[in-house]
């Protein structure tokens with residue numbers, strides 16, 4: 001396997017990075033009045049402006065060459081065609097098949113998986129319609145008013161993020177809640193105001209082995225049975241989404257209440273499957289289909305657009321540029337839209353669990369820096385909290401700004417204030433303000449020379465901080481579907497360029513295994529000898545209070 005660092009484009013990018021670091025974006029803007037037109041892409045649901053990155057025409061040419069030399073297009077085809085590109089788990093990666101709106105068969109191991117997908121969608125439609133129309137009754141014959149989704153990680157973040165983002169599209173015929181944490185506080189708080197006669201639980205777990213989810217599901221079952229005094233109530237109040245039918249039925253869930261999942265859908269890419277059931281119940285099945293259609297439209301863009309105009313490809317290349325070549329260590333996701341308040345948490349998992357790795361496809365250590373840590377917050381809240389760091393710390397944090405032209409909840413006078421800040425921030429991060437300007441401004445305000453000498457250095461903003469701006473027309477099921485797919489494909493391309501196995505998550509396993517052992521120790525009170533002195537000391541301290 002050819003190491004990426006030996007590619008001609010990689011070598012050129014390395015020396016090009018040293019040159020371009022000497023430049024300032026504000027100068028690049030002055031030199032090229034067409035910079036915005038050149039470095040932005042307009043798609044149906046949003047505009048992607050990447051002109052405020054430290055890039056020139058040559059940078060983009062070299063980055064596109066890197067994508068070509070990394071065979072991004074061939075890998076893209078392999079993914080869409082169902083080749084087993086998840087090599088460490090020997091699985092296909094086909095979340096795109098879940099939202100495929102074309103009629104072309106997709107054969108996997110001799111079977112057209114479109115047929116399975118369609119069957120699963122039909123089942124979701126029937127079920128969600130029934131619940132929404134009040135035809136699915138609880139054990140005492142009352143209609144379901146509340147749905148509680150129990151799941152964690154990929155079986156939680158996607159559907160919950162979408163439910164939150166599309167709240168304005170819900171007719172509230174059913175209230176949807178999420179329980180992900182094994183900390184009993186969460187499930188206790190969710191269940192407290194609910195009436196067991198009217199609650200439906202969805203246990204979402206691909207493997208149906210996840211301890212946290214199983215613990216929450218058992219608590220929910222106990223809560224139901226202690227109200228109904230009847231085990232048979234479970235069939236009316238519990239459904240599961242899982243690829244492990246055996247465990248789900250052993251757990252007590254009726255086989256006909258189990259919604260299928262497949263090996264070829266990774267947890268963090270699964271909201272398009274029956275894992276999205278709470279979304280369909282909340283918004284109605286037609287809206288769920290619109291979400292899929294939005295993602296499919298972006299899939300089409302990704303598959304059919306030349307690399308240099310391909311939004312996910314460009315975003316991936318810029319991430320590699322900023323992190324691997326220019327040395328950024330983290331990236332902020334900053335939505336200026338209340339609906340997207342969970343987006344950074346969602347993308348944190350999507351990108352960090354996919355590409356936060358340090359071994360290449362061939363099992364050898366990767367010498368270059370891979371992906372940044374992803375973090376973020378709603379823009380305005382962030383401005384009054386950590387933007388100080390974005391503007392003036394010594395660490396450069398590339399940021400994605402995501403806003404909407406139209407608010408889904410127009411309240412007079414609010415949206416313009418929000419968006420004025422949205423536009424101002426990327427300008428400020430790019431331009432900065434130098435000391436000469438700071439001094440002139442202070443002088444114009446009539447400040448004394450002493451004051452100016454003291455304060456001026458603190459008011460300097462170096463600028464030159466890279467941002468992408470994604471300006472959505474409006475948040476809707478369709479545009480949100482496209483936005484999520486944009487990031488999914490960005491992550492895929494990033495993984496290909498960096499030669500990372502994006503679709504496994506071995507890093508999650510180690511701690512899980514240790515927790516199982518320790519849980520055993522906590523319940524028996526017998527410590528194994530194998531812990532380090534810190535872990536033993538902590539467990540002893542804990543047990544001295546719980547005994």
Ligand code: G6Q
Pocket residue numbers: 151152153154155204205206207208209210213266267268269353505
């Ligand atoms: C996602 C990860 C992980 C997974 C959860 C829940 O890609 O694999 O976040 O989704 O650990 O797993 P289950 O759905 O199997 O309970």
